[in-house]
Amino acid sequence: MFFFIICIGNPLASNSEELKLGFVSTDKVFRESAPALKALKALEKEFAPREQSIKKLGKQVRDMQAKLEKESMTMSESQVRKREQEIAKINREFKREQREFREDLNMRRNEELSVVLQIANKVIEEIAEAEKFDLILQEAVYRSPRIDITDKVIKALADK
Numbered sequence: 486m487f488f489f490i491i492c493i494g495n496p497l498a499s500n501s502e503e504l505k506l507g508f509v510s511t512d513k514v515f516r517e518s519a520p521a522l523k524a525l526k527a528l529e530k531e532f533a534p535r536e537q538s539i540k541k542l543g544k545q546v547r548d549m550q551a552k553l554e555k556e557s558m559t560m561s562e563s564q565v566r567k568r569e570q571e572i573a574k575i576n577r578e579f580k581r582e583q584r585e586f587r588e589d590l591n592m593r594r595n596e597e598l599s600v601v602l603q604i605a606n607k608v609i610e611e612i613a614e615a616e617k618f619d620l621i622l623q624e625a626v627y628r629s630p631r632i633d634i635t636d637k638v639i640k641a642l643a644d645k
Contacts, residue, residue: 528590
């Protein structure tokens with residue numbers, strides 16, 4: 486494998502023109518770019534009411550369990566079972582709503598980040614053409630900070 490890389494590397498090095506490489510960290514673009522932050526803020530706003538509702542339901546389950554623990558000594562066995570069934574029913578609803586919330590949020594987040602990625606790819610292409618890059622990578626095991634153009638992409642996204 487190492488020999489193969491050396492053989493491939495030598496013809497590239499012997500060319501009169503050097504290959505101009507760039508690298509963009511997609512993760513950093515998703516964390517720090519203006520369109521990504523705007524999309525995440527919109528998602529928070531969109532999902533906040535459901536999140537509050539789910540938190541309220543979770544608190545209701547915890548409160549009911551605490552109340553049952555306090556009062557179970559003074560209740561009949563059938564009353565305890567009935568209350569446990571009520572708690573279990575509400576807890577199942579809570580877990581179902583939690584699961585659906587996570588699925589919906591992840592689906593919407595993926596949709597929004599897909600749009601951000603499309604915009605970022607256009608900006609990357611513009612930078613590549615303007616600065617005469619031969620290749621820009623988005624994933625790499627190792628990259629030199631010298632070829633990292635992520636901050637340039639984030640700045641260009643902010644200017645759009």
